[in-house]
Amino acid sequence: MTPTTSHDRPTPRVLVIGASGNTGRRISERLAASGVLVRAATRSRQAPEGAAEQVRFDWSDASTHGPALQGVDRMYLIAPAAVEDPDSIMLPFIDEALARGVRRVVLLSSSAIPEGAPGLGTVHQALRERAPEWTVLQPxxxxxxxxxxxxxxxxxxxxxxxxxxxxxxxxxxxxxVLDIAEVAARALADAQPHDTAHHLxxxxxxxxxxxxxxxxxxxxxxxxxxxxxxxxxxxxxxxxxxxxxxxxxxxxxxxxxxxxxxxRLTPTVERVTGxxxxxxxxxxxxxxxx
Ligand SMILES: NC(=O)c1ccc[n+]([C@@H]2O[C@H](COP(=O)([O-])OP(=O)(O)OC[C@H]3O[C@@H](n4cnc5c(N)ncnc54)[C@H](OP(=O)(O)O)[C@@H]3O)[C@@H](O)[C@H]2O)c1
Structure with a gap:
């Protein structure tokens, strides 16, 4: 059953991939502090502070994907580390997530990778086209x-x-990275989806x-x-x-x-976080x- 807040609005359960990394750890802490249920996905390392749940998740082990997605509404995605063409691994996972009911996806890409470019640019485009609610971070x-x-x-x-x-x-x-995490946490937790790419x-x-x-x-x-x-x-x-x-x-x-x-510089961090x-x-x- 989906947990609810005292105002009876369902509390989102957010799967955070790379939850022990630079951005994932800070996002998990930020979300947990604001009362969001965080499911921290890591291969082995300890879950970040405040995470409600921890699951083992390995991009290269598909048997870890389904259990990680169980009961999840939203997710934060980072690419498998140091892989030049992460789309071949990430796209099937995204399709599985959307089929299981994930509505909102926030992807960490890069300012250097335009939508549609090979690799993360292809994942960016797929999210815009397929996810009901989406944000791509391009720091x-x-x-x-x-x-x-x-x-x-x-x-x-x-x-x-x-x-x-x-x-x-x-x-x-x-x-x-703290500013990236703050924008990501808003994109994951805000009532209104951002449905855009944020250049940070x-x-x-x-x-x-x-x-x-x-x-x-x-x-x-x-x-x-x-x-x-x-x-x-x-x-x-x-x-x-x-x-x-x-x-x-x-x-x-x-x-x-x-x-x-x-x-170039953008005003996005201040616009999103205040x-x-x-x-x-x-x-x-x-x-x-x-
Ligand atoms: N550094 C920059 O200047 C910069 C700029 C723009 C964009 N980016 C993007 O930022 C991303 C990296 O994000 P980050 O700095 O937050 O991460 P990070 O600190 O490099 O950490 C990587 C995370 O991914 C997990 N991980 C590694 N291999 C995995 C695998 N096979 N399966 C599942 N999890 C795995 C690691 O956790 P475990 O070992 O616990 O599993 C760790 O939590 C890259 O995609 C990069 O392109 C970086």
Whole structure:
């Protein structure tokens, strides 16, 4: 039976794929805090705080898909990690979800992937055409790539004081993952579906040189952007453990950044959440205080 709130409006049950990751963990916490029933899907790691339920979910194990969808109304989707053509895995799952009664789907895509493009762009198009209620999030690059050690850039900055890219002087509207999570939580929980693609950026477009300067000032330790060619960037990513074809895709995106593809800013975070997006400087300051 669908649980209800005290106002007798059914409380949605939201399946969160990637619930232990950057966005999924923050979305789960945000939804749980606002009283939404969160079913956290992970392969092994612990469920985020506040999740009502946890299920094992593995994109590469179809036997985990049906049980994860049981009784679910809405879901947050991220692609299987480091796969160049995730649509072949995601589209059958989406069809199964819609057939089982899922009404609303919120997909994490990327500012660099237009609707209809191979991979996530194809998933984007399918959702717009098939899902009764849908939102596609198209964030720019995550600020969190540059902090901590879970991403190659953050790890390199921490261990060697360098970030190596083929982006040249190109600027990026880096966005805080917390702002993405806030928009996603609204898209999942709002009474009215958003039924649109949200292009999400932070408040300023920064080059990797700017990033290095901000980190140098904030930490008091020298940080530097090392410029390399697209091929060298792809090679370094592969050496860092990224699969070859996915590394080639990321390196092509860096080249596009060098040519201005990510320099734009959007007002979407503030329009959806009612508050301006956090700057990189403010995020760094907050992370150093923790
Ligand atoms: N980084 C950026 O700058 C950026 C910018 C725009 C868009 N994006 C998009 O963001 C997405 C990544 O999102 P994120 O940062 O929130 O995730 P993340 O932190 O990279 O975490 C990946 C999550 O997926 C789960 N996972 C990995 N392989 C899985 C599998 N085979 N089956 C089921 N779950 C699996 C992992 O959990 P378990 O290991 O517990 O299962 C983890 O929770 C990518 O699609 C990327 O294209 C990234």
């Amino acid at each position: 720019s690059w995550f600020m969190q790539n540059l902090l901590g050690t879970h991403h190659l850039h953050g790890k390199s900055l921490e261990e060697h004081g360098t970030v190596t890219t083929a982006t040249g002087d190109g600027r990026v509207g880096f966005v805080d 950026t932070g408040p300023e477009a920064l080059s990797y040189d700017d990033i290095a300067s901000i980190l140098t000032r904030a930490t008091g330790q020298p940080k530097r952007h090392v410029r390399v060619s697209r091929d060298d960037s792809a090679r370094l990513m592969v050496e860092g453990g990224i699969p070859e074809r996915y590394a080639a895709l990321l390196a092509r995106m860096e080249d596009a950044i060098a040519h201005g593809a990510e320099a 508050r301006p997006p956090r700057s990189f400087q403010a995020l760094v300051r907050a992370s150093l205080q923790r």
